[in-house]
Every structure is written in C-alpha cells, then in structure tokens.
Amino acid sequence: xxxxxxxxxxxxxxxxxxxxxxxxxxxxxxxxxxxxxxxxxxxxxxxxxxxxxxxxxxxxxxxxxxxxxxxxxxxxxxxxxxxxxxxxxxxxxxxxxxxxxxxxxxxxxxx
Amino acid sequence: xxxxxxxxxxxxxxxxxxxxxxxxxxxxxxxxxxxxxxxxxxxxxxxxxxxxxxxxxxxxxxxxxxxxxxxxxxxxxxxxxxxxxxxxxxxxxxxxxxxxxxxxxxxxxxxxxxx
Numbered sequence: 001x002x003x004x005x006x007x008x009x010x011x012x013x014x015x016x017x018x019x020x021x022x023x024x025x026x027x028x029x030x031x032x033x034x035x036x037x038x039x040x041x042x043x044x045x046x047x048x049x050x051x052x053x054x055x056x057x058x059x060x061x062x063x064x065x066x067x068x069x070x071x072x073x074x075x076x077x078x079x080x081x082x083x084x085x086x087x088x089x090x091x092x093x094x095x096x097x098x099x100x101x102x103x104x105x106x107x108x109x110x111x
Numbered sequence: 112x113x114x115x116x117x118x119x120x121x122x123x124x125x126x127x128x129x130x131x132x133x134x135x136x137x138x139x140x141x142x143x144x145x146x147x148x149x150x151x152x153x154x155x156x157x158x159x160x161x162x163x164x165x166x167x168x169x170x171x172x173x174x175x176x177x178x179x180x181x182x183x184x185x186x187x188x189x190x191x192x193x194x195x196x197x198x199x200x201x202x203x204x205x206x207x208x209x210x211x212x213x214x215x216x217x218x219x220x221x222x223x224x225x226x
Contacts, residue, residue: 032212034214036217038154041200041222042219042220043217043220044154044202046216049212087153087154097142097159097206098144098156099156099215101153101155102153103152104153
C-alpha cells in the first residue's frame, strides 16, 4: 500500500461547483497533515494545515479522520483560479519531520 | 511575506558534471529540506538538515549528493557527478521550529536538465 494515496483526477467542474478530494495514508502514527496547491511546473504552496477538529479557511474546509486514516479537502464555490493540482502531505512520526506527498489530484474549473 | 529563494531557476548540465543548487531559507527558520520532483511524478523527500548536520536522508540521497550551509544564509545541494535520471525540479524548503504542526515553506525550485 502506498504511504499517501490520492485520486489523480482530473476533476472537471463548472465555476461555482463544490468539489471534494480525499487522501488516505498508511502510517497510523502520522502526526500532521497538510494540503498544498501546485500549479503547473511551480512549487507546492501551502493551502492549509489539517487539524483534528477540522478547519475552514474561506471557501476551503479540511477534515481529518484518524480512525479511517484519511483527510479531505472541500472547495466551495469553485473559481477558475482554483484550477491546479492539490497535494496531500503527511508528516510521519519520528525523524525531523519529512513530508510524504501524495501524487496529487488535478482540478480543472471551467466557465 | 518572507520567502524561500532558489537559484538558478534553470540549470542545464552535461552528464557527469557537478552542479550546485542554491537556496536562501526564510531568515528565522532552523530546519531545512531538499525535495525533488521528476516531471509527472510526485514530490519526493531527499534530505533534512538541522544544526549544521544532516538529520535524515532518503534512499535517493546517495553518495553523489551532499548538502552544506556554508554561511548563515545559504543552503546548498551538490550533485557530484550528474546522471540523466537526476533531471527534475529541485525544491528547497524551510521550517521555523521542530513542532510537527509547523508547515514547511517551499522555494520556487530549480529545474535541472541533464543532457
């Protein structure tokens, strides 16, 4: 089983739609979780950290389910500018906090 | 907002040559990382660095790779004898403290092309 798995997509949605991505992780001792956004051939940019109680930042909501070992990202009212690849990143326990990334889920928002 | 900066943005090198990729982490950050991303693949951890020494490295980070913090600001990745398969985007990242809740911030990358 891969350490961090994501549905590669692409998710093609119209502007204004709500879209959700899931990410599963294999190590139950994982400590922290993040969503990054990556535009084509650019660096990963932190979108949000994922807290145990769930958290929201504007149109974005992140949830963590430790029992089932997955995290989710919900985007409401999609904008054209949301088109990107969304990377799930997991921090495994121990070591000096290396991030393990999923392969990413591609989102394409169309007019 | 403070940023991680990387130079050069694109490096083209003949196979077998040495390359040095440079990074300037955010100034008050203490933990530094290198990641790479081969075209079309996921971002992969290479190495972490703290207190002037390597704290963890991946299987990818073999004897051809080394890292250094030669002064108070730069953090470098050296590949001694490049191979075709080293062609990738290389991202530097930094973090302020060891707390697991602190996110890592990434530079805009160096595209390394090995001919």
